[in-house]
Amino acid sequence: GQNIDQPTEMTATEGAIVQINCTYQTSGFNGLFWYQQHAGEAPTFLSYNVLDGLEEKGRFSSFLSRSKGYSYLLLKELQMKDSASYLCAVRPNTGGFKTIFGAGTRLFVKA
């Protein structure tokens, strides 16, 4: 079966750094995505990793280790507007390029 695990909720302080972890077990692997979703809005693409290592994009970075079935999203210099759900999504190697979403991590940024 396909399984994606991430913490349900996290709280962090404005200006700090937070790391959101994601572990997955899927039938093969063809890429991992991170999305940000504010309440009542559509998911917004943040990053895509298909090879091991760190991808940096401004305040956001995403890391992947395929051998460990593990990824994290790193958010630096947190701002209040970063309060949102962060969805980890994996594309298995089967099923015609389906993307399977994790349940999401709700991040609360406090002043």
Add this chain to the structure above:
Amino acid sequence: DTEVTQTPKHLVMGMTNKKSLKCEQHMGHRAMYWYKQKAKKPPELMFVYSYEKLSINESVPSRFSPECPNSSLLNLHLHALQPEDSALYLCASSQILGGNTIYFGEGSWLTVV
């Protein structure tokens, strides 16, 4: 233009009604998707179209009927829905099936009464 546009934003329909959700993109993307998302749950894939042909149907009940009239448009026809079908319906697109960036529309909030 990196927009996926969905209409209507909100829809309330009775269980005997027939309605449609519409989705449009002008990015030249050839893969389009319908997802369903319940509150505090992740999006669940319903249908995938690739080059205007249905590529994936995730065992969705026949009361949901997708249609892709051309490469820019994707419709979801709704008939005889149940209250449990109330959810946020998200349209998305990517350059091709398997593309590494999927753009989502803002969604259509559906309430079935």
